[in-house]
Amino acid sequence: MTPEVTVTVRLVRSFEHRNFRPVVYHGVNLDQTVQEFLEFIKKDIAVRVGLPPPFRKHTYDTMKIIHQAHGAKTNELVVGLEDDEKLILRHGQSLQEAGVANETELALFCDTDYRQYKKNPVSTW
Template identity: 50%
Template sequence: MATEDHMEGLTVTVRLIRSFQHKNLKNVVFHKVHPDMTVDNFMDMVRKDIQTRPGLPPPFRKHAYDTLKLEFKAHCNKTNNPVINTGDDEKLMLKSGATLRESGVENETEISFFKREEYENFVENPVTKW
């Protein structure tokens, strides 16, 4: 199935979450992402890109991101939580070995990228600080 998205690639926004409690996050946009790229390859690509991306503070470059979760798709509802959607983990967490397409990533999808251990601690105690 050759769609325009498949030919041109997807535009995907990655929400880098460094701290759930302090709402410390940055959005990074990636263009021409191939939908048949694996989740693991996409994570590697993002990690490599953010090492040299202009305007990204050093703490975001060095964080130990290890998990991707679908946050928002174009024309769908957004979560009420300003940091991350803490529901539907089984459905929304991107699984190692799957492609982005198999994971439900479409054009203009927003994906959160974070450290799984920090996320699980936040889910257990969802307190934010300023």
């Protein structure tokens, strides 16, 4: 049986404006698929108290590993732009197969926004 873990999900609303909010999930089952976890998060943030409406209503469709416990962190403030093939979670995989473990930090964002930001990674204030 796979243990349940704690995962931090960084809801990224804007890459350019560095606009994101972390949400912590305890008791995450690593046997569930990436798609199941994504659907769970979408339902949760839609009704989560204390989360501003722009974050609750934003379109999220992609998750990427930002940081693993005891690993190196990226210098990028919102999400690292490298290693997409390895770090972006694919929908058919279980969370464990995708590399999620206890205390993993994930970014949840709109893929279209991410691809646009990657072409011109400039932050505005």
